[in-house]
Amino acid sequence: GENVEQHxxxxxxxxxxxxxxxxxYSDSASNYFPWYKQELGKGPQLIIDIRSNVGExxxxxxxxxxxxxxxxxxxxxxxxxPEDSAVYFCAASRNSGxxxxxxxxxxxxxxxxxx
Amino acid sequence: KAGVTQTPRYLIKTRGQxxxxxxxxxxxxxxxxxxxxxxxxxxQFLFEYFSETQRNKGNFPGRFSGRQFSNSRxxxxxxxxxxxxxxxxxxxxxxxxxxxxxxFFGPGTRLTVL
Numbered sequence: 530g531e532n533v534e535q536h537x538x539x540x541x542x543x544x545x546x547x548x549x550x551x552x553x554y555s556d557s558a559s560n561y562f563p564w565y566k567q568e569l570g571k572g573p574q575l576i577i578d579i580r581s582n583v584g585e586x587x588x589x590x591x592x593x594x595x596x597x598x599x600x601x602x603x604x605x606x607x608x609x610x611p612e613d614s615a616v617y618f619c620a621a622s623r624n625s626g627x628x629x630x631x632x633x634x635x636x637x638x639x640x641x642x643x644x
Numbered sequence: 645k646a647g648v649t650q651t652p653r654y655l656i657k658t659r660g661q662x663x664x665x666x667x668x669x670x671x672x673x674x675x676x677x678x679x680x681x682x683x684x685x686x687x688q689f690l691f692e693y694f695s696e697t698q699r700n701k702g703n704f705p706g707r708f709s710g711r712q713f714s715n716s717r718x719x720x721x722x723x724x725x726x727x728x729x730x731x732x733x734x735x736x737x738x739x740x741x742x743x744x745x746x747x748f749f750g751p752g753t754r755l756t757v758l
Contacts (some may be wrong), residue, residue, distance in 0.1 A: 572734050622743055637687075
């Protein structure tokens, strides 16, 4: 089955700096890569996703890049703010026409943005 | 529109007991997935239901089971609880299964097994 590795497990940055979280996946058939943000006491929330037919996607201060050859994708947050502090999860899945669909998650990165 | 609702939010049980957790999806969503979240293993997929049918199951023992009702509400049951079952159980709903349908997570049920 799919295996997703995520690094680092913790990341501390100063407000205004950039933060980068990296993930690798094992299943070359995976073609959908979402990123989730989980704040304390809440469930994960989708913040950005990318499909295997594109190499990069950006949404305001966050961007995701995908390298299919290396089976590697990354989350980039620029101009970090204290409210960005949370646990971030990457995930991967393959498209099986709706059946046998499941997300495999990385183990998460605790991001702390210091004012 | 109300979000995904999970009840109860917190639960304490002892080894050997059984527990039932409930999930009410967003109105109009027909697919419900369950995940177990622990510090050591992270988020792990338990199972997915759509139109009252289990479509997919993760690698968990048979003590973990679930069902979905005609109104799309879902329950999961864990029998013969073990200490290692202590976790945050998350429910996620989406309009339909698959990648093209964003999953919306509830706040979870925190289960502690003593």
